[in-house]
Amino acid sequence: MRQSRQTDQHGRPITLYGAEDWPALRRAGRLAAEALDHVAGLIRPGISTAELDRQCEAWMRERGAVPATLGYHGYRHASCISINHVVTHGVPSEDKRLVEGDIVNVDLSPILDGWFGDSSRTYFVGEPSPLARRLTRTAWRAMWAGIEAVRPGARMGDVGHAIEAAARAEGFTVVRDFCGHGIGRVFHDAPEVLNFGRPGTGVLLEPGMVFTIEPMVNAGGAAVKVMADKWTTVTRDRSLSAQFEHMVGVTETGVEVFTRSPAGLDGEPA
Numbered sequence: 001m002r003q004s005r006q007t008d009q010h011g012r013p014i015t016l017y018g019a020e021d022w023p024a025l026r027r028a029g030r031l032a033a034e035a036l037d038h039v040a041g042l043i044r045p046g047i048s049t050a051e052l053d054r055q056c057e058a059w060m061r062e063r064g065a066v067p068a069t070l071g072y073h074g075y076r077h078a079s080c081i082s083i084n085h086v087v088t089h090g091v092p093s094e095d096k097r098l099v100e101g102d103i104v105n106v107d108l109s110p111i112l113d114g115w116f117g118d119s120s121r122t123y124f125v126g127e128p129s130p131l132a133r134r135l136t137r138t139a140w141r142a143m144w145a146g147i148e149a150v151r152p153g154a155r156m157g158d159v160g161h162a163i164e165a166a167a168r169a170e171g172f173t174v175v176r177d178f179c180g181h182g183i184g185r186v187f188h189d190a191p192e193v194l195n196f197g198r199p200g201t202g203v204l205l206e207p208g209m210v211f212t213i214e215p216m217v218n219a220g221g222a223a224v225k226v227m228a229d230k231w232t233t234v235t236r237d238r239s240l241s242a243q244f245e246h247m248v249g250v251t252e253t254g255v256e257v258f259t260r261s262p263a264g265l266d267g268e269p270a
Contacts, residue, residue: 004206006127010228012190014182016208017249025184025210029247029258031065032117035108037265043123045100053092056108065110068118068187074232080107080120082232087216087224087241088178089231100126100237103136105243109187115186117213119259121266125167130220132240135172136269139217139242142166142174146213146246147196150255155207160197163215175216175241178233179225182211197234207252215247239242 001021001263004014038059048057052171057067057078067078082090082105083098090096090105107120123134145166149159167174169176180193191203195215221237227234247259258265 002149005205005211006176006203007183008191010190010192013184014103014190014203014217016206017184018211021042021111021184021251024113025249025258028110028112028115028117028263029119030107030262031060031110031112032119032247033259033266034073035059035110036106036119036121037261037263039106039108039121039264040123041077043098043104043125045098045269047097047098047124048094049083049090049092050094052081052106053077054080056106057137057239060108061256062096065112068109068111068116072187081105082241082243083233084240086173087218087233087235088242088243089206091231098125098200099231101128101132103132103240103242115185116183117259118183118187118245118247120214120243122269123243124269130146133269134170135217135219135240136242138170138172139215140214140244141205142195142217143213143244143246146215147246147255147257150205150248150250152205152247152250152252155200156191156193156202156205157197158199159213160202161199163213164196167215167217170246173218173220173222175224176222178216180245182209182216193263202221205250209250210247212245212247214243216241216243216254
């Protein structure tokens with residue numbers, strides 16, 4: 001590991017990870033992906049988000065990992081589970097049960113041997129509405145539009161522009177209050193990865209940068225509201241919201257996605 005000569009928009013140094021770090025990043029990313037593969041088999045009407053959280057924690061611990069969210073700024077759960085109009089940071093509860101037609105995002109961040117993985121997917125609970133299906137597909141495509149913009153010499157504004165353009169093309173909006181982040185030895189690190197931007201602006205992408213791309217796409221307006229629990233964030237207009245997240249690294253020639261599903265379960269929502 002070494003430091004880039006660049007800093008992010010807040011003046012924070014940006015870590016560059018060397019070839020010796022890549023195997024550990026791959027292991028942590030793969031574990032996050034496998035955990036979400038496991039979640040796919042649990043999603044069903046009637047299950048509580050608390051039960052999903054317990055099963056996620058048990059699965060990670062059985063494989064020698066610790067959930068990064070446990071104790072993070074006082075958070076008490078192993079996952080964030082966000083249903084329908086909940087944009088992000090949905091708090092698991094025994095009272096929140098999935099019902100037919102829901103869309104639900106599950107965000108998992110295992111720590112494996114001191115390295116952080118981070119990924120999320122939005123799942124269908126049974127048969128979603130046409131709007132929910134289109135929104136979820138658009139969020140997945142927006143994430144991949146951002147990933148495909150990552151290469152050495154590109155700018156972070158190119159990534160954000162690609163994400164927002166993909167969402168706007170379908171008549172949807174991106175959330176501006178939350179963003180992707182650097183990751184590796186630190187959970188939330190520099191640089192920030194905004195879901196909007198102007199091409200040719202922002203941090204210059206260099207080989208060795210590692211960060212998440214995680215657009216939150218709303219069916220209505222972009223405005224959000226944080227609830228009284230100080231975690232759960234919802235759309236102000238109560239419209240649906242969907243999110244996908246991958247953890248990526250800038251290579252000498254392009255990008256590597258660390259959190260691809262080994263089972264191929266992270267493709268475009270069917």
